[in-house]
């Protein structure tokens with residue numbers, strides 16, 4: 001079966017790895033014009049829906065959390081519904097980010113400084129933080145019920161992204177805790193961030209901000225950055241995500257607030273930026 005994968009990002013790469021032995025993947029599609037002509041795992045990125053004319057294919061796998069918008073765009077380009085397969089793995093993993101975390105944690109071996117994640121979802125990365133920092137208290141912040149309408153309103157008003165109520169609601173505290181190697185170190189803060197951070201007063205050596213949205217990312221920087229030890233990292237996921245513009249905006253606005261540039265290092269996963277505390 002000849003297939004195309006729509007979404008030349010981490011999700012697309014993961015789907016490619018899942019199906020490449022049973023399907024002939026003839027190309028990737030992506031609406032980001034900057035990606036056109038590049039390749040993922042040696043497979044060419046052909047462009048957006050306009051690239052479909054003249055191509056023979058049996059199925060298009062839609063590999064993006066923006067699958068509804070993509071389905072609409074493909075329908076408008078004349079693609080039949082039964083040719084589209086929405087297949088988003090629940091837990092998207094990045095080997096590069098995992099290696100970064102493992103190597104970074106070695107710099108703090110034996111530490112009892114705290115670590116945290118803002119935006120936990122099903123606890124995939126949180127469980128890795130927990131394993132890599134066995135002596136650290138791990139604070140986890142999430143609604144565990146998906147995006148909050150207050151944040152969604154800000155996204156839509158500013159055209160940062162197009163999230164919906166219900167995105168990321170398929171999780172629970174129990175599920176996340178079941179993945180932890182050192183559950184005794186974990187403190188869950190369930191509810192709306194930053195409200196759930198009230199009363200937390202600790203010093204941190206690693207924080208992963210993966211809220212996806214402008215307001216909680218900005219609040220996460222305001223809350224955590226001053227509490228980081230010198231040389232430690234606030235890792236912000238989705239900095240390079242063209243569909244989540246609020247993430248970069250939040251960092252830009254935080255820089256304006258503090259009146260200076262943060263030290264920024266890309267970690268090589270094409271998604272995250274490491275903010276190094278001065």
Ligand SMILES: C[S@@+](CC[C@H](N)C(=O)[O-])C[C@H]1O[C@@H](n2cnc3c(N)ncnc32)[C@H](O)[C@@H]1O
Pocket residue numbers: 091092118119120121122123124125126141142143144145146147148151167168191192193194210211212213216
């Ligand atoms: C992309 S997911 C996190 C993925 C996760 N880091 C992983 O390893 O799979 C984003 C999460 O942030 C949560 N979130 C977004 N805004 C929030 C807010 N203001 N307060 C609490 N949680 C929030 C969402 O509910 C969602 O679970």
